[in-house]
Amino acid sequence: MILSAHGLGRDYPTPHGDITVLDGVDLDLAAGETLAIVGPSGSGKSTLLGLLAGLDKPSRGSVTLEGRDLANMGDAEASAFRGRRMGFVFQSHRLLPALTAQENVQAPLDLANAADAAARSRAWLAKVGLEGRHDHRPRQLSGGEQQRVAVARALAHDPAIVFADEPTGSLDRRTGTILADLLFQLAASNRTTLVLVTHDEQLASRCARIVHMGDGRIVP
Numbered sequence: 264m265i266l267s268a269h270g271l272g273r274d275y276p277t278p279h280g281d282i283t284v285l286d287g288v289d290l291d292l293a294a295g296e297t298l299a300i301v302g303p304s305g306s307g308k309s310t311l312l313g314l315l316a317g318l319d320k321p322s323r324g325s326v327t328l329e330g331r332d333l334a335n336m337g338d339a340e341a342s343a344f345r346g347r348r349m350g351f352v353f354q355s356h357r358l359l360p361a362l363t364a365q366e367n368v369q370a371p372l373d374l375a376n377a378a379d380a381a382a383r384s385r386a387w388l389a390k391v392g393l394e395g396r397h398d399h400r401p402r403q404l405s406g407g408e409q410q411r412v413a414v415a416r417a418l419a420h421d422p423a424i425v426f427a428d429e430p431t432g433s434l435d436r437r438t439g440t441i442l443a444d445l446l447f448q449l450a451a452s453n454r455t456t457l458v459l460v461t462h463d464e465q466l467a468s469r470c471a472r473i474v475h476m477g478d479g480r481i482v483p
């Protein structure tokens with residue numbers, strides 16, 4: 264299993280005491296699998312994704328990625344591991360505004376000390392159909408183009424697993440479909456495991472597996 268979660272739970276403190284937003288989540292994912300996490304707003308999808316990706320720490324239970332428990336790593340080690348082995352796509356691109364498209368794609372490659380980072384980041388921009396746009400800054404790109412840069416950035420360092428939270432949520436249906444086509448096609452050709460959070464049943468149905476969340480739990 265590339266990713267395993269056991270008895271995963273997350274509580275948040277509130278002025279009226281702790282609230283439990285995630286409880287008793289078990290999940291196993293094989294390398295190369297595609298998984299969609301669906302469910303109503305507030306059901307805990309983003310919370311679960313954050314725990315699976317080690318961006319947040321669980322109140323209960325454990326997550327192992329490639330056999331390693333992120334909670335047992337120091338912050339520097341965990342972030343280096345994330346940088347090497349994981350990619351992320353968010354609802355809104357989260358590109359760095361001062362950097363060009365190419366520099367945004369190249370940043371994780373540089374962090375991973377990849378050889379030929381400049382050539383690889385250009386090649387990835389070409390794969391997402393933006394070969395002429397490497398010198399553009401995010402504000403000089405459309406929303407769909409910015410999301411394509413985000414997809415190139417998530418995949419360029421050849422991560423084992425990509426986490427995406429509503430990757431098409433800020434796009435119209437047609438642009439969203441093009442973006443999803445790209446994400447699935449590139450993940451498949453790189454044999455990247457994909458974990459996708461979405462409200463969109465049509466997008467979810469493109470994944471090999473779907474888990475439904477309800478009220479902080481996986482529901483049958």
Ligand SMILES: Nc1ncnc2c1ncn2[C@@H]1O[C@H](COP(=O)(O)OP(=O)(O)OP(=O)(O)O)[C@@H](O)[C@H]1O
Nearest residue numbers: 275276284302303304305306307308309310311462
């Ligand atoms: N930092 C926090 N502090 C307190 N409560 C939080 C915090 N983050 C999330 N929650 C609560 O946890 C619950 C689950 O939130 P989460 O963001 O995981 O839902 P979601 O399924 O991703 O929803 P959406 O589809 O709207 O994005 C919500 O009730 C939310 O209010």
Ligand SMILES: [Mg+2]
Nearest residue numbers: 308309310428
């Ligand atoms: Mg969410």
